[in-house]
Structure formats: structure tokens, C-alpha cells
Amino acid sequence: MIPEGARKVLKSDALAHFTTLDESGAPYVTLAWVGLDEDQVVIATLADQKKLKNCRRDPRVSLSVATGNRNDFGLDEYLVVYGTAEVTEGGAPELLQELAYTYLGPGVKFPPMPNPPPGYVTRITIDRISGVGPWT
Amino acid sequence: MIPEGARKVLKSDALAHFTTLDESGAPYVTLAWVGLDEDQVVIATLADQKKLKNCRRDPRVSLSVATGNRNDFGLDEYLVVYGTAEVTEGGAPELLQELAYTYLGPGVKFPPMPNPPPGYVTRITIDRISGVGPWT
Numbered sequence: 001m002i003p004e005g006a007r008k009v010l011k012s013d014a015l016a017h018f019t020t021l022d023e024s025g026a027p028y029v030t031l032a033w034v035g036l037d038e039d040q041v042v043i044a045t046l047a048d049q050k051k052l053k054n055c056r057r058d059p060r061v062s063l064s065v066a067t068g069n070r071n072d073f074g075l076d077e078y079l080v081v082y083g084t085a086e087v088t089e090g091g092a093p094e095l096l097q098e099l100a101y102t103y104l105g106p107g108v109k110f111p112p113m114p115n116p117p118p119g120y121v122t123r124i125t126i127d128r129i130s131g132v133g134p135w136t
Numbered sequence: 137m138i139p140e141g142a143r144k145v146l147k148s149d150a151l152a153h154f155t156t157l158d159e160s161g162a163p164y165v166t167l168a169w170v171g172l173d174e175d176q177v178v179i180a181t182l183a184d185q186k187k188l189k190n191c192r193r194d195p196r197v198s199l200s201v202a203t204g205n206r207n208d209f210g211l212d213e214y215l216v217v218y219g220t221a222e223v224t225e226g227g228a229p230e231l232l233q234e235l236a237y238t239y240l241g242p243g244v245k246f247p248p249m250p251n252p253p254p255g256y257v258t259r260i261t262i263d264r265i266s267g268v269g270p271w272t
Contacts, residue, residue, distance in 0.1 A: 015202055015214075019155050021162075021163065025196075027155040027156075028198070029153070029216045031202060031214045031268070060160075061163065062165050066167060078167045080166075130165075132167070
């Protein structure tokens with residue numbers, strides 16, 4: 001379902017710009033580590049941040065990732081994922097540890113604390129893929 | 137009004153993730169070259185793209201820019217600008233040429249065509265600055 005090129009970007013160490021909608025319906029953006037769990041994009045958060053509250057109120061989100069490559073026309077390659085977010089409880093330290101190997105490097109311990117809270121995993125079901133790249 | 141560190145990011149060659157709201161109120165994202173004209177962020181577009189139609193319908197937009205730096209806590213630095221967009225007619229080829237010197241390099245000719253259309257300049261008045269960096 002997800003084109004292979006897009007899957008590769010979502011599994012890479014490129015940071016995602018994660019956009020949710022705030023209480024007024026305006027865009028709200030944070031940078032996030034992302035991973036893939038089968039066909040869902042997953043994000044881990046230890047605290048119940050504003051972006052999670054936004055997802056519960058309105059699950060329409062986007063993720064955009066610049067790959068740093070340029071295509072044959074000189075355009076910067078990027079992936080945009082539009083999806084529907086569901087915030088689930090627990091599992092954040094385990095997912096953060098897994099993502100840290102990609103984003104920080106092998107052998108790193110993350111989160112860097114002895115007893116992290118269970119936190120939240122946000123699971124994003126992909127509705128549409130866009131941007132500039134082999135996936136469009 | 138704009139902190140010096142944020143001004144520097146907006147004048148750099150770092151690409152901006154530009155989020156507008158589509159006709160349903162969901163986020164819509166494209167990558168854009170951005171510049172500063174005094175205290176407004178400016179974006180040039182030759183064609184009347186969907187992002188411009190979105191701005192006319194609902195002017196609430198965001199721009200997010202990852203700088204590629206990490207702060208002393210190991211967090212990735214990024215700038216988020218929340219603002220109000222106004223689409224004006226004309227001036228796109230001149231602004232694109234100016235931004236091309238930053239984004240593509242000195243001496244480049246852009247747009248790479250003899251008679252580009254006047255296009256549109258989107259002017260974003262900054263309402264709030266966020267993210268992770270010396271500006272927060």
C-alpha cells in the first residue's frame with residue numbers, strides 16, 4: 001500500500017514535521033521522530049503534549065519529510081503523508097528506544113532516565129501520500 | 137520584533153515546510169523557498185496553486201524550518217512561525233530570482249524561462265514564533 005520509496009523515507013533518520021490542528025483549527029507544528037509499524041506511522045511521546053490533545057480533538061494530521069535529495073528537475077524531494085491519528089496509551093519508552101537507534105545511533109540508551117513513564121504512542125493511518133519524489 | 141536567530145534561519149537556504157488549511161480545514165503542506173521582507177516572510181509562486189487558494193479562504197498558516205543543528209540537550213533545532221498570509225499579485229519572478237541566489241547559488245538564472253508570468257507573492261505577517269532554538 002505504501003510505495004517503497006516512501007516507506008524508505010519513513011524508516012530513515014530524516015525528521016518529520018508533524019502538523020495537527022489546534023483548538024481553533026489552526027495548524028500546530030512540532031518536529032518528531034517517526035517509524036513504521038506495518039502500514040501505520042508511529043510517534044512516541046512521554047508526556048501528554050499539546051499535539052496529542054490536538055489529535056484526540058481532530059485526528060486529521062500531516063507529516064512532511066525533506067529527504068535532502070533533489071530530483072532531475074532540480075526540485076527538492078519531499079514526502080507528505082496525510083493521515084488519521086489515534087493516540088494510544090503506553091509503549092513510548094520502547095518505541096523511543098527503537099527510534100533512537102535510527103535517529104541517534106546504535107548503542108544509545110534512550111530515554112536517558114531510569115524509569116520513564118509509559119507515555120503514548122500515536123498511530124497514524126495513511127489516507128494519502130503527496131510531495132515531490134518517486135512516490136508522486 | 138523577530139529574534140535575530142529566527143531572522144537568520146528565515147534568510148538561510150533551509151527549506152520551509154509551509155502549511156495551509158484546505159477546503160475541509162485539514163492541513164495541506166508543501167515545501168517552499170522563503171525570504172524576509174522587513175518583518176514579513178515572503179514566498180513566490182508563478183502559478184495560482186492550491187496553497188494560494190487555501191490562504192485566500194483561511195489565512196492562518198505555519199512555516200517550519202529544521203536548521204540541521206542540535207542544541208546542548210541533543211534536541212534538533214527548528215523554527216516554527218505562525219502567521220497570517222496575504223496573497224498579492226505580481227512580483228514572483230523577481231522574488232524567485234532573489235531567493236534562487238540563496239537556495240541554488242550565485243549566478244543562477246531563475247525561473248529558467250524567457251518570459252515568466254507575473255505570478256503571486258504571499259506575504260506572511262508573523263503572529264507567533266515557536267520550536268526549539270535560541271528563539272524559544
